[in-house]
Amino acid sequence: MSSEADIREAVPPEFRERLRSVRVADGTVTLVVDAGGLGRTAHEPLRRELQAAVGTVQGVDTVRVALMAEKPQRQVIVVGSGKGGVGKSTLTANLAVALARAGRRVGLVDADIYGPSQSVLMGEEDSRLEARDKVLIPHETRYGLCFVSMGQLVEKGRAIAWRGPMVGNALGQLMNADWGDAELLLVDLPPGTGDVQLTMMQKFRPAGAVVVSTPQDLALIDATRALDLFSQADIPVAGLVENMAGFVCPECGATSHPFGEGGAQDAARDLGVPFLGRVPLTMAIREASDAGTPPAAGDGPEAAPFAAIAARLDDWLTAGAGT
Numbered sequence: 001m002s003s004e005a006d007i008r009e010a011v012p013p014e015f016r017e018r019l020r021s022v023r024v025a026d027g028t029v030t031l032v033v034d035a036g037g038l039g040r041t042a043h044e045p046l047r048r049e050l051q052a053a054v055g056t057v058q059g060v061d062t063v064r065v066a067l068m069a070e071k072p073q074r075q076v077i078v079v080g081s082g083k084g085g086v087g088k089s090t091l092t093a094n095l096a097v098a099l100a101r102a103g104r105r106v107g108l109v110d111a112d113i114y115g116p117s118q119s120v121l122m123g124e125e126d127s128r129l130e131a132r133d134k135v136l137i138p139h140e141t142r143y144g145l146c147f148v149s150m151g152q153l154v155e156k157g158r159a160i161a162w163r164g165p166m167v168g169n170a171l172g173q174l175m176n177a178d179w180g181d182a183e184l185l186l187v188d189l190p191p192g193t194g195d196v197q198l199t200m201m202q203k204f205r206p207a208g209a210v211v212v213s214t215p216q217d218l219a220l221i222d223a224t225r226a227l228d229l230f231s232q233a234d235i236p237v238a239g240l241v242e243n244m245a246g247f248v249c250p251e252c253g254a255t256s257h258p259f260g261e262g263g264a265q266d267a268a269r270d271l272g273v274p275f276l277g278r279v280p281l282t283m284a285i286r287e288a289s290d291a292g293t294p295p296a297a298g299d300g301p302e303a304a305p306f307a308a309i310a311a312r313l314d315d316w317l318t319a320g321a322g323t
């Protein structure tokens with residue numbers, strides 16, 4: 001009859017620290033193993049390796065492996081805007097890249113269910129999502145982060161006309177994908193204040209919200225509405241970002257202000273929310289975004305504003321300002 005010590009000895013050394021308990025009874029061995037920090041994809045190979053190794057011990061007929069997947073502490077940050085077209089998806093993609101570059105383990109969720117664009121922004125237009133045991137496996141990008149998007153589930157160019165419960169269901173699938181050891185999920189919300197936002201706030205309790213606006217008054221009125229929605233739901237506001245703040249002429253480098261100047265910073269001050277920074281309107285940002293090479297991943301001047309905003313968001317999270 002094999003002893004517990006024989007069984008422990010047979011477990012490959014790299015897994016011994018994960019062993020939580022060993023039970024031996026009538027030729028059946030039960031191992032309880034901590035699978036925390038391993039992605040779901042690693043579970044089956046780990047189980048098979050342990051079964052094979054322990055199965056070689058004399059007197060062992062059956063090896064049962066119970067994997068405990070502790071849930072990593074993961075914070076959710078939503079990025080919203082009062083209206084469409086202000087650059088919310090561009091900002092979310094580049095913030096995710098900048099945070100990953102700064103060493104954060106980041107996942108990106110494209111919850112802009114009616115107009116998903118993260119596949120294009122990440123240069124993964126043809127990527128499709130796979131599922132294991134009905135859990136989606138996020139798609140690995142070249143930029144040090146994984147993402148999921150509605151755009152990966154529906155046919156390209158197909159309009160999505162869903163009612164509330166279907167939207168909630170789709171959102172749940174994206175949020176509950178196999179995020180492995182990601183510590184931060186950045187969520188690109190649809191513009192406005194509809195079903196997705198409400199489901200998000202009720203079901204997934206974000207640690208914080210970032211609101212994007214262009215500097216002109218009309219956009220700021222809408223941004224104020226988005227801020228109001230978050231504060232009503234007790235979601236802390238990490239800050240306001242001013243996008244398309246000043247146009248940098250690609251010919252002469254001079255800056256003009258087609259949408260006005262400093263409006264979001266003033267609005268943030270008036271509303272008592274942090275101002276996270278501004279991103280200029282440049283041809284390079286638009287071209288890089290369309291080409292699927294997020295400017296934040298490069299070393300050009302376009303990366304700097306995103307890195308600065310990401311650092312402020314990181315400080316806000318580190319200071320424990322999120323819930």
Ligand SMILES: Nc1ncnc2c1ncn2[C@@H]1O[C@H](COP(=O)(O)OP(=O)(O)OP(=O)(O)O)[C@@H](O)[C@H]1O
Pocket residue numbers: 081083084085086087088089090091112115117190191243244245279280281282283285286287289290
């Ligand atoms: N700072 C910027 N400089 C230049 N172009 C930008 C900038 N920010 C965004 N854009 C461009 O503006 C367009 C709209 O941006 P984006 O899709 O990110 O906006 P959105 O608010 O997410 O829109 P939607 O409401 O469709 O989700 C895109 O073509 C994008 O490349």
